[in-house]
Amino acid sequence: MARYQAPRGTQDVLPDDQPYWQWVLGTARDVAAKYGFWPIEVPVFEETEVFVRGVGTGTDIVEKEMYTFEDRGGRSLTLRPEFTAGIVRAYIEHGMRVRPQPVKLYAIGPVFRYEAPQAGRYRQHTQFSCESIGEADPLADFEIMSVAWDLYTALGFRELQFQLNSIGCPRCRPPYIRDVLVPYLHSRRDELSKLDLERLQKNPLRVLDTKEPESQPVVNEAPSIVEHLCSECSEHFAQLRFYLDMLERPYELNPRLVRGLDYYTRTVFEVTAQGLGAQNAVGGGGRYDGLVEVLGGAPTPGVGFAAGIERIVLALKAQGIAPPSMPAPRVFFVHRGRLAKDAAVALADQVRRRGVGALVAFGERSIKAQMRQASKSGAEYVVIIGDEELARGEVQVKHLETGHQEAVVQANLVAWLHERLVAHPSP
Numbered sequence: 001m002a003r004y005q006a007p008r009g010t011q012d013v014l015p016d017d018q019p020y021w022q023w024v025l026g027t028a029r030d031v032a033a034k035y036g037f038w039p040i041e042v043p044v045f046e047e048t049e050v051f052v053r054g055v056g057t058g059t060d061i062v063e064k065e066m067y068t069f070e071d072r073g074g075r076s077l078t079l080r081p082e083f084t085a086g087i088v089r090a091y092i093e094h095g096m097r098v099r100p101q102p103v104k105l106y107a108i109g110p111v112f113r114y115e116a117p118q119a120g121r122y123r124q125h126t127q128f129s130c131e132s133i134g135e136a137d138p139l140a141d142f143e144i145m146s147v148a149w150d151l152y153t154a155l156g157f158r159e160l161q162f163q164l165n166s167i168g169c170p171r172c173r174p175p176y177i178r179d180v181l182v183p184y185l186h187s188r189r190d191e192l193s194k195l196d197l198e199r200l201q202k203n204p205l206r207v208l209d210t211k212e213p214e215s216q217p218v219v220n221e222a223p224s225i226v227e228h229l230c231s232e233c234s235e236h237f238a239q240l241r242f243y244l245d246m247l248e249r250p251y252e253l254n255p256r257l258v259r260g261l262d263y264y265t266r267t268v269f270e271v272t273a274q275g276l277g278a279q280n281a282v283g284g285g286g287r288y289d290g291l292v293e294v295l296g297g298a299p300t301p302g303v304g305f306a307a308g309i310e311r312i313v314l315a316l317k318a319q320g321i322a323p324p325s326m327p328a329p330r331v332f333f334v335h336r337g338r339l340a341k342d343a344a345v346a347l348a349d350q351v352r353r354r355g356v357g358a359l360v361a362f363g364e365r366s367i368k369a370q371m372r373q374a375s376k377s378g379a380e381y382v383v384i385i386g387d388e389e390l391a392r393g394e395v396q397v398k399h400l401e402t403g404h405q406e407a408v409v410q411a412n413l414v415a416w417l418h419e420r421l422v423a424h425p426s427p
């Protein structure tokens with residue numbers, strides 16, 4: 001066993017998995033660009049307050065899952081447990097409200113949560129987070145859901161499920177919780193699990209998405225928040241559903257979906273995929289109309305979602321969906337003799353300058369051994385250079401798939417390869 005292992009809950013993404021990763025990330029960038037989202041980079045850590053205030057003090061993330069540390073200057077910093085709060089902090093700090101609204105941004109990178117590791121749940125995972133800040137129109141919610149939809153469908157997912165709910169606003173949610181939900185849960189408190197009784201004290205809404213088996217009958221019959229929305233929230237939700245129906249995006253209304261971050265208002269949604277077991281959410285998001293203000297900006301609406309890349313890759317594998325292969329260098333130089341090796345090094349350099357990937361065999365192995373390396377490398381053409389051929393100003397070029405081999409004048413080699421691999425590639 002190796003002396004050191006990656007820390008618990010983290011993982012290496014090895015070369016064999018890269019075709020999945022590059023495909024998923026490339027697709028995410030393409031989809032985001034199609035909707036006019038721009039990339040943003042934000043720090044991996046922020047002042048702890050940004051997440052405490054942004055994500056909310058009563059949440060699992062803030063209470064139990066943050067990697068918080070003091071730096072050498074005595075500041076409390078936290079490794080980002082999500083992107084949204086940091087992106088909103090950047091929006092405020094850089095005065096982005098003077099730009100045309102909404103400001104549409106996306107980020108890709110690692111996020112950190114101290115969770116109990118299991119399949120699909122890690123302490124470091126990677127998110128594609130897409131945020132649309134400055135627009136209250138339900139069309140912005142629809143657009144965010146569409147980005148999610150386009151991403152998962154472009155990857156070929158089958159049996160996707162979109163769960164949708166509205167959890168209202170600061171005007172209609174508190175009365176629902178106080179006058180409807182809490183009295184109901186109290187009336188059936190004997191049937192709730194111990195954990196849910198605690199939640200009932202601290203954050204009653206979270207009882208609704210409990211996973212505790214014994215509490216299920218109670219929450220299944222709980223009065224739905226959707227029936228207690230104020231007229232603005234109700235209309236907003238109806239308009240979002242109108243767009244989803246108009247474009248035939250299937251979804252399921254789930255009155256129990258509340259999500260684990262405190263900043264949500266109105267729309268919340270989650271996307272699940274088959275083949276993942278318990279941790280089956282490949283993405284989730286919603287509207288956060290109060291977040292900019294909570295972090296010190298002017299009242300500004302916002303909506304966004306994030307996808308978990310590790311879970312997407314797991315689900316792709318579980319569903320037997322293969323990524324496109326990644327391009328290997330297409331030319332491999334094999335050489336026999338000292339001068340031939342030098343010529344191979346120089347020719348490979350010229351080939352790369354014309355935009356074609358090339359490899360040169362290391363060392364001085366037999367031609368046979370080098371040919372074996374060439375076939376394993378995934379190259380299409382092998383250029384074979386020997387001292388004698390070189391003296392004649394020629395090289396041999398072999399097409400690995402067909403086995404066809406021919407002599408090419410050394411001075412023409414770069415143009416010859418360019419013609420076949422770049423200018424007029426065979427299908």
Ligand code: HAM
Nearest residue numbers: 082084121122125281282283284285286304305306308
């Ligand atoms: P979230 O639901 O906490 O939302 O995370 C988004 C996605 O990240 C999840 O659906 C899941 O795919 C993945 N994920 C979360 N935790 C883990 C984990 N421990 N291991 C592996 N994957 C995980 C947010 O973070 C919000 N910021 C989303 C958002 C953006 N809402 C508005 N804008």
